[in-house]
Amino acid sequence: MGVKILKKDFFKRPTLIVAKELIGKYLVKKVDGKEMALMITEVEAYDGPRDKASHASRGMTDRNAIMFAEGGYIYVYLCYGMYNMLNFVTGEKDYPAAILIRGVEGFDGPGKLTRHLKIDRSFNKMEICPKSGLWVEDRGEVIAKKDIIRTPRIGVDYAGEIWKNKPYRFVLKT
Numbered sequence: 001m002g003v004k005i006l007k008k009d010f011f012k013r014p015t016l017i018v019a020k021e022l023i024g025k026y027l028v029k030k031v032d033g034k035e036m037a038l039m040i041t042e043v044e045a046y047d048g049p050r051d052k053a054s055h056a057s058r059g060m061t062d063r064n065a066i067m068f069a070e071g072g073y074i075y076v077y078l079c080y081g082m083y084n085m086l087n088f089v090t091g092e093k094d095y096p097a098a099i100l101i102r103g104v105e106g107f108d109g110p111g112k113l114t115r116h117l118k119i120d121r122s123f124n125k126m127e128i129c130p131k132s133g134l135w136v137e138d139r140g141e142v143i144a145k146k147d148i149i150r151t152p153r154i155g156v157d158y159a160g161e162i163w164k165n166k167p168y169r170f171v172l173k174t
Contacts (some may be wrong), residue, residue: 004138008072011128015090016168018071019045020150022088022136024143027104029117030133034119037137042103044153046087049096053159053166056096060073064123067096074134076114076124083111084120088136089126101156102169122140146163147173 006025011018026037046054053151055064055077066075067089075087075098087098100110107113114120119134126132150167157164 005130006136006138011071011088011090012092015045015047015099018090019043019099020170022099023148023170024141026137026139027101028135028137029119031118038104038106040101041172042102043170044102047097047168053153053156054096065071068094072128073125074126074128076119076121078121084114085110086114086119087131111141115160116170143172149173
């Protein structure tokens with residue numbers, strides 16, 4: 001199997017399915033005229049308007065409006081005034097959901113990966129595709145189900161017991 005660029009239809013599916021299937025895919029970014037491709041190793045899902053850990057739980061704002069679009073768009077926001085966080089919008093239009101890319105091979109932590117790949121808020125609201133300079137590829141890697149660990153999300157204690165403990169984080173075993 002050759003390299004396959006993931007199209008919008010991949011992202012227009014249920015968030016937890018897309019999140020799990022992103023593990024082992026490659027995040028590709030043009031950096032200084034060269035393509036850099038790194039395997040996605042950790043993601044977190046934020047699924048729907050009731051998800052208290054989601055930016056969309058309090059309704060649509062200027063900041064989170066892209067989460068209400070159909071899947072296939074980039075959502076980048078600034079965290080703690082210093083870290084850009086890369087998310088991919090998933091699901092159907094008007095159902096706010098996104099997946100935070102927490103880690104890629106060689107870079108654990110969402111802020112480290114965006115800094116390394118020079119991803120900033122200029123990517124916000126762009127389509128996940130080569131034209132934007134940021135896309136995802138399936139390079140034929142087969143990841144066994146047993147090699148994906150599912151855990152609660154990190155740093156969402158504010159969401160309350162139920163939502164902070166949802167197993168919405170997917171990590172590739174190392």
